[in-house]
Amino acid sequence: MKYSGGEREGMDVADEQGQDRKHIHPYLTGNFAPIQQIQPLTRCTYTGRIPHELAGGQYVRNGGNPITNEVLGRDAHWFDGDGMLSGVSFCKTGDGDTRIQPEFVNQYILTDVYLSSKTSKYLTTPILPSIATLVNPLSSLVRITLSIFRTLLLVLLSHLPGSQQAIKKISVANTAILYHDGRALATCESGPPMRIALPGLETVGWYNGKRAEGESASEAGSGFGGDGILGFMKEWTTAHPRVDPVTSELISFHSTFAPPYIHYSIIPATQDRNSKAALLEPVRLLTVPVAGVSSAKMMHDFGVSRRHTIIMDLPLSLDPLNLAKNKPVVSYDPTARSRFGVFPRYQPDSVRWFETNPCCIFHTANSWESTEPKSKSGNQSTSVNMLACRLTSASLVFSAGDIAAPVPCADIPVENQEIDQCRLYYYQFPLDTDTALIRHQWALSAVPFEFPSLRESKSMSAAKFIYGCSVSDSSFGAALGRAVKIDSLVKMNAEELISRGLRNPPVQIKGCVDVRSVTEILASKAKDDPIRIFQMPPGWYAQEPRFVPRDAGTSEDDGWLVSYVFDESQLDSNGECKSSAKSELWIIDAKNMTDIVAKIQLPQRVPYGLHGSWFSEVEIRNQRPVDSFRSPPPVKTMTSPSSKVSYGAKLWMGMRKSIERFLS
Numbered sequence: 001m002k003y004s005g006g007e008r009e010g011m012d013v014a015d016e017q018g019q020d021r022k023h024i025h026p027y028l029t030g031n032f033a034p035i036q037q038i039q040p041l042t043r044c045t046y047t048g049r050i051p052h053e054l055a056g057g058q059y060v061r062n063g064g065n066p067i068t069n070e071v072l073g074r075d076a077h078w079f080d081g082d083g084m085l086s087g088v089s090f091c092k093t094g095d096g097d098t099r100i101q102p103e104f105v106n107q108y109i110l111t112d113v114y115l116s117s118k119t120s121k122y123l124t125t126p127i128l129p130s131i132a133t134l135v136n137p138l139s140s141l142v143r144i145t146l147s148i149f150r151t152l153l154l155v156l157l158s159h160l161p162g163s164q165q166a167i168k169k170i171s172v173a174n175t176a177i178l179y180h181d182g183r184a185l186a187t188c189e190s191g192p193p194m195r196i197a198l199p200g201l202e203t204v205g206w207y208n209g210k211r212a213e214g215e216s217a218s219e220a221g222s223g224f225g226g227d228g229i230l231g232f233m234k235e236w237t238t239a240h241p242r243v244d245p246v247t248s249e250l251i252s253f254h255s256t257f258a259p260p261y262i263h264y265s266i267i268p269a270t271q272d273r274n275s276k277a278a279l280l281e282p283v284r285l286l287t288v289p290v291a292g293v294s295s296a297k298m299m300h301d302f303g304v305s306r307r308h309t310i311i312m313d314l315p316l317s318l319d320p321l322n323l324a325k326n327k328p329v330v331s332y333d334p335t336a337r338s339r340f341g342v343f344p345r346y347q348p349d350s351v352r353w354f355e356t357n358p359c360c361i362f363h364t365a366n367s368w369e370s371t372e373p374k375s376k377s378g379n380q381s382t383s384v385n386m387l388a389c390r391l392t393s394a395s396l397v398f399s400a401g402d403i404a405a406p407v408p409c410a411d412i413p414v415e416n417q418e419i420d421q422c423r424l425y426y427y428q429f430p431l432d433t434d435t436a437l438i439r440h441q442w443a444l445s446a447v448p449f450e451f452p453s454l455r456e457s458k459s460m461s462a463a464k465f466i467y468g469c470s471v472s473d474s475s476f477g478a479a480l481g482r483a484v485k486i487d488s489l490v491k492m493n494a495e496e497l498i499s500r501g502l503r504n505p506p507v508q509i510k511g512c513v514d515v516r517s518v519t520e521i522l523a524s525k526a527k528d529d530p531i532r533i534f535q536m537p538p539g540w541y542a543q544e545p546r547f548v549p550r551d552a553g554t555s556e557d558d559g560w561l562v563s564y565v566f567d568e569s570q571l572d573s574n575g576e577c578k579s580s581a582k583s584e585l586w587i588i589d590a591k592n593m594t595d596i597v598a599k600i601q602l603p604q605r606v607p608y609g610l611h612g613s614w615f616s617e618v619e620i621r622n623q624r625p626v627d628s629f630r631s632p633p634p635v636k637t638m639t640s641p642s643s644k645v646s647y648g649a650k651l652w653m654g655m656r657k658s659i660e661r662f663l664s
Helices: 112-120 132-136 141-158 320-325 395-399 494-503 518-522 617-621 647-663
Strands: 039-043 045-048 058-064 083-094 099-108 176-180 183-187 194-197 203-204 252-256 261-266 285-288 310-314 316-318 330-331 336-345 354-356 360-374 378-390 424-431 438-443 452-455 463-472 489-494 512-516 531-535 540-542 545-550 561-569 584-590 596-601 612-615
Touching: 058 176, 058 183, 083 395, 132 141, 132 330, 132 395, 141 647, 176 596, 183 252, 203 463, 261 310, 261 540, 285 320, 310 360, 310 378, 336 424, 336 617, 360 395, 360 452, 378 452, 424 494, 438 494, 463 494, 518 531
Parallel strands: 438 512
Antiparallel strands: 039 099, 045 596, 058 083, 058 612, 083 099, 176 183, 183 194, 194 203, 252 261, 261 285, 310 336, 316 330, 336 354, 360 378, 378 424, 424 438, 452 463, 463 489, 489 531, 540 561, 545 561, 561 584, 584 596
16 A cells, blocks of 8 residues: 555555554554553552652553553554553651552543443444544545544434433543642543542543532633533643643643634632732633634644743644545645744733744743843843754654655755754744744754653743653654654753853754764763763663652752653563563652662553653642542443333334444
């Protein structure tokens, strides 16, 4: 089967009639493979010393884990799958709570889609179409239409007699988790956030910006989306909302298929506003339109500083109308422009757009304001700065679905041609100039860099250190048939690297401040090296790290990184995990990026997933009261209808059984 300009070599792939692949999807095998075991809070063994700052807190990570996974040759993508949370709680024990006992817990997030899948006897493939189907250049219009139509029928069927769970929201809540105003919220951009209870990870209910299902007394009225006919789309919330560490506001955007394509929300804290924020008059914005976005986009993240917001209109579309243009629903245009819309936090109607070369950005690391001299008279110029993980192509979107990236049909201009890489980039957007031109845009380092994080208290200000993940032998746009695995954790002194770049600016867009490779940086003995790398032992792989600060620390990086890790010597000869395979949680000294201060042995493995957060003891203690939790209904078997049931009911149940089998 041909792609435009190439073909998939060495693989038997699904044809248009949906026949299974003989090749096993790289994101459904090894430690990417889903698990079905869930554990209540279970004591773990550990070696080393657990810092007392972790006592009473919990680390939780989210990720896709499909409940229906029988057909391994189906279309699948790393971003698919039902949300599963995996956490380690650091419980206080002993006299005077002087000891720390780590406990592992994992739970499915009980979304409408999960509950409907769980209670369907015949379902063997996920209810929702895979991103791989939508992004594949070989997916015909007929195939995509049938896939979407199947989903619509299953959603409709869930509302009819014989169903145990109606699908009202299609989010699988599988991407990230964060804390705001007494609530832990699991996120995914195909729906609103889902509230989770800590530390047991029970599902509370959907959060609409005012209250969550299952809560006691709370704010009433319409939330995200409002009451209009397109309200269901306008409640689709970014997987990466931002919480201001000073004002405690939750800032988010909502991406839809209909103009103006982007809406914007600010949710003030009503419970845990700190003393500084209490002096401010709270501002609430709910799904306010943002003008200027060119079309429906796959917009995963954005930038938020103390006073400004940055929306990214990049040439990666997510638009059903693409089918009418003979393009996949998800499509990347390397000949188009990337656009960044900067506006004051409370004025989304005052957007200023900056343009540059095409790229993909799935994650921003930090954004902040700065002032620079504007003239000899001493006037100051204000700029908004952003650090982001910039991909030069959409190759990751395709490889994560085991799909060959299509060859562009149009010639890419020379000035847009770049090697395939993902690096931590610095952007500076001046606000006091007559023309909207990006003043600085270059990479801090040549090291591949993704899944960024930082000390949360420094978010939205000029943080010195950014942490992230790297791969020493490839880029994040992995080769076809091979999954991205993280073998290095990276700490960048962004302050120093930006300072070097401002003193001696690299070439705009394609330039780089520090051109060393991972190997060269590891060989460095310089104590003041602005880049430090913790390399995993051979055969071990990590996941996104999160920073936990030391009490009364002496520097911004005084603390620890926590990350799930896995030893792939536990794989069998076919590359599959043995039933006895287990993961660990490592606590790493973030200051020297060398010492592992503790290793916690988990009772089972944690599949390679997406994003997590650290929740402090205070946050867990201050969670809002909950009246009820979601619970999985008992699975009912399809038995013959009782003689007391009407003929019409018997006829419907028979028809329903046939429909379910056909759709599954």
